Amino acid sequence: MNKTELIQYIQKLREKIWYHSQLYYIEARPEISDFEYDRLFDELVKLEQEHPDLITADSPTQRVEPKPISHFEKFKHQVPMLSMDKAYSSQEIREYGQRLQRFLKTKVITAYVVEPKIDGLAIALWYENGVLTKAVTRGDGEVGEIVTTNARTIRNIPLRLLTQTPPKVVEIRGEVYLPRAAFNKINQELAKAKVEPFANPRNAAAGTLKLLDPKIVSQRRLAFFAYSLGYHETLLQTQWQTLSQFKEWGLPVNPLAQLVNDFEKVIELCESWQHTQHSLPYDIDGLVIKVNDFALQQELGMTSRTPRWLLAYKFAPDQAITRLEKVVVQVGKRGTLTPVAILQPVELSGSIVSRATLHNYDDIQRKDIRIGDMVTIVKAGEIIPKVLGVIVERRTGQEVVISMPQRCPVCNSEVTKDAEGVYLRCQNLNCQGGLKSKLLFFASREAMDIRGLGDKLVEQLVDRGKVQNPADIYRLTKQDLLELERMGEVSAQKVLAAIEASKHRGWARVLCGLGIHHVGERVAQILAEHFHNAQALLQAKVEDIVAIHEIGPILAQTVYDFFHSTYGQNLIANLQEVGVDMISVSKTQPSAMLDQKTTQVSFWHGKTVVITGSFQQWTRPQLKEWIEVAQGKVSDGVSKKTNIVLVGDDPGSKFQKAQELGIVCMHETELQELWQKEHSNPNANTQERNGNPTQTNFF
Ligand code: IVH
Numbered sequence: 271m272n273k274t275e276l277i278q279y280i281q282k283l284r285e286k287i288w289y290h291s292q293l294y295y296i297e298a299r300p301e302i303s304d305f306e307y308d309r310l311f312d313e314l315v316k317l318e319q320e321h322p323d324l325i326t327a328d329s330p331t332q333r334v335e336p337k338p339i340s341h342f343e344k345f346k347h348q349v350p351m352l353s354m355d356k357a358y359s360s361q362e363i364r365e366y367g368q369r370l371q372r373f374l375k376t377k378v379i380t381a382y383v384v385e386p387k388i389d390g391l392a393i394a395l396w397y398e399n400g401v402l403t404k405a406v407t408r409g410d411g412e413v414g415e416i417v418t419t420n421a422r423t424i425r426n427i428p429l430r431l432l433t434q435t436p437p438k439v440v441e442i443r444g445e446v447y448l449p450r451a452a453f454n455k456i457n458q459e460l461a462k463a464k465v466e467p468f469a470n471p472r473n474a475a476a477g478t479l480k481l482l483d484p485k486i487v488s489q490r491r492l493a494f495f496a497y498s499l500g501y502h503e504t505l506l507q508t509q510w511q512t513l514s515q516f517k518e519w520g521l522p523v524n525p526l527a528q529l530v531n532d533f534e535k536v537i538e539l540c541e542s543w544q545h546t547q548h549s550l551p552y553d554i555d556g557l558v559i560k561v562n563d564f565a566l567q568q569e570l571g572m573t574s575r576t577p578r579w580l581l582a583y584k585f586a587p588d589q590a591i592t593r594l595e596k597v598v599v600q601v602g603k604r605g606t607l608t609p610v611a612i613l614q615p616v617e618l619s620g621s622i623v624s625r626a627t628l629h630n631y632d633d634i635q636r637k638d639i640r641i642g643d644m645v646t647i648v649k650a651g652e653i654i655p656k657v658l659g660v661i662v663e664r665r666t667g668q669e670v671v672i673s674m675p676q677r678c679p680v681c682n683s684e685v686t687k688d689a690e691g692v693y694l695r696c697q698n699l700n701c702q703g704g705l706k707s708k709l710l711f712f713a714s715r716e717a718m719d720i721r722g723l724g725d726k727l728v729e730q731l732v733d734r735g736k737v738q739n740p741a742d743i744y745r746l747t748k749q750d751l752l753e754l755e756r757m758g759e760v761s762a763q764k765v766l767a768a769i770e771a772s773k774h775r776g777w778a779r780v781l782c783g784l785g786i787h788h789v790g791e792r793v794a795q796i797l798a799e800h801f802h803n804a805q806a807l808l809q810a811k812v813e814d815i816v817a818i819h820e821i822g823p824i825l826a827q828t829v830y831d832f833f834h835s836t837y838g839q840n841l842i843a844n845l846q847e848v849g850v851d852m853i854s855v856s857k858t859q860p861s862a863m864l865d866q867k868t869t870q871v872s873f874w875h876g877k878t879v880v881i882t883g884s885f886q887q888w889t890r891p892q893l894k895e896w897i898e899v900a901q902g903k904v905s906d907g908v909s910k911k912t913n914i915v916l917v918g919d920d921p922g923s924k925f926q927k928a929q930e931l932g933i934v935c936m937h938e939t940e941l942q943e944l945w946q947k948e949h950s951n952p953n954a955n956t957q958e959r960n961g962n963p964t965q966t967n968f969f
Pocket of ligand 1: 352353354356385386387388389390391392408444497498558577582821948
């Protein structure tokens with residue numbers, strides 16, 4: 271073969287491979303065996319090795335870059351990647367349809383495309399002359415990160431569009447996701463390696479796409495669905511046409527997308543999907559309704575933030591009904607006694623659930639939940655399952671009223687209701703019940719940041735009686751650690767070094783780690799700025815503490831009580847004794863985490879908020895705590911000074927007054943979104959580790 275013939279031969283071989291990989295990965299109807307496919311592939315690899323000058327960027331052998339990259343470059347999207355308006359019920363979808371029609375006046379919308387809303391992350395793929403040249407994450411919608419080397423490893427993303435006449439440039443947008451089977455496999459492997467598993471496939475996909483080593487990305491089996499055009503110069507006129515064009519180009523399009531002519535049918539379709547979502551091999555969190563015609567899309571334009579021509583319909587959180595068999599009491603890090611329902615195991619959102627939180631005894635009483643009751647449980651996203659309420663009609667008369675514990679189940683000390691009168695707390699600050707979570711919190715990133723001191727280690731240390739309070743951590747010897755399971759010389763050394771390093775995190779971090787109720791990272795910092803060392807707080811009166819603008823009377827009393835308790839004073843003395851620095855935070859180097867949180871002002875900062883009605887996810891004191899810790903104010907009555915009214919179920923007259931005064935009202939769904947935004951792990955997208963530590967500890 272001369273060079274020209276060789277080039278032609280290699281090109282033919284590549285085309286064969288593209289053709290068969292398209293059949294295999296996109297259409298799922300292979301024509302040749304895996305063995306034959308591998309043979310073609312190996313031949314190409316061999317020829318390219320012999321003639322490296324003939325390797326092209328779009329060659330199927332070039333999916334995996336051999337070396338990790340150092341970082342991701344930023345890229346400004348030519349067309350911003352926007353977000354969508356959301357609806358949560360048929361009624362809201364119907365209202366959206368009416369809004370569309372009102373907006374368009376006499377013009378009638380004759381077609382909509384309804385597509386599954388894939389729960390992954392958006393990506394923009396740039397094809398130049400048909401060749402994949404760039405893949406960019408959504409980022410903040412304006413600027414994303416270039417992740418081309420990683421995207422190339424995704425087997426159903428074509429490296430070249432299957433056409434002889436590709437557009438000069440086209441940007442194709444879609445969702446990168448992780449099929450559930452691949453997710454389970456990754457988590458099994460992480461568990462084996464003793465690394466914290468991912469909370470859900472979406473986090474795993476996000477974490478994976480941001481790994482610097484394309485080889486690992488390639489093993490993780492991400493997948494892709496294309497759903498829209500970004501920058502383009504095509505003559506396509508409708509969404510439906512676009513999806514067909516994508517298919518012709520060899521891009522994977524979700525096969526469940528449907529063209530619907532009538533808005534009532536759109537609603538019916540959305541309703542029918544609620545129950546089928548779990549039968550798919552990947553997660554979807556709703557449906558997307560799109561006006562089919564691009565000219566109409568153009569005419570509809572945008573509201574201030576989102577396009578008018580599409581709507582996300584988000585599925586209501588899944589519910590299940592099961593029997594409450596008994597109630598156990600869990601003692602948390604601040605001595606809080608949480609009643610936990612032990613349930614007859616039941617499937618919920620694709621997993622088997624046998625425990626759910628009952629929040630507190632007030633909640634149990636209010637909902638009149640009894641042992642033996644058939645209860646409705648709910649799980650929304652990653653939130654732990656909770657008992658919503660009782661199906662009273664299914665009572666047999668055998669149900670038993672749940673009694674409130676008078677004594678702590680762990681140390682038998684007296685329990686009392688906290689200042690807000692909702693939570694039961696064990697009064698023994700030394701109680702071993704919450705010790706494990708207390709220690710984990712002390713070692714967590716927001717507090718002393720002792721890397722390596724995780725769940726497993728703390729569990730063993732407490733069970734063997736090696737650690738009875740946070741100060742004992744600093745008394746651990748290498749020998750103590752070597753006696754633990756799976757602890758070698760090197761790991762022990764590392765843990766000891768991390769413990770030693772943590773002595774110098776500064777007073778604010780120590781204060782945060784003490785586990786005083788309501789004192790998290792932010793409050794600890796405020797306190798440390800006013801009381802520069804432990805001595806100052808030990809001498810402070812309640813009035814001195816409450817004099818700080820951001821600190822309310824309940825919080826001030828709690829802090830005062832802690833510093834006047836034997837437990838608190840002993841702990842401070844012990845920490846001093848073992849050499850933990852307790853100097854003012856302003857003189858210490860804040861950790862990256864602290865930096866991030868303090869520069870990110872909470873939504874509640876400086877706002878006056880009124881709460882009305884009840885919420886599924888929070889009790890009122892919980893909401894109050896969230897707002898106050900973030901330097902917002904919660905007041906009782908609605909007035910012109912009120913900035914926001916939080917409206918739960920069965921709201922009272924405050925809601926009406928808010929509407930009369932034109933005050934912004936927030937409902938639970940918006941609160942949930944805000945909660946997720948303000949509490950999501952800032953490293954969630956970049957690291958292997960993920961999840962909310964308090965949730966992981968709880969169950
Ligand atoms: S169209 C204006 N179609 O949902 C945004 N998005 O919650 C147009 N998503 O960022 C996007 N499936 O990542 C569209 N079939 C689909 C989708 C979809 C999932 C994602 C997308 C977007 C997010 C918004």
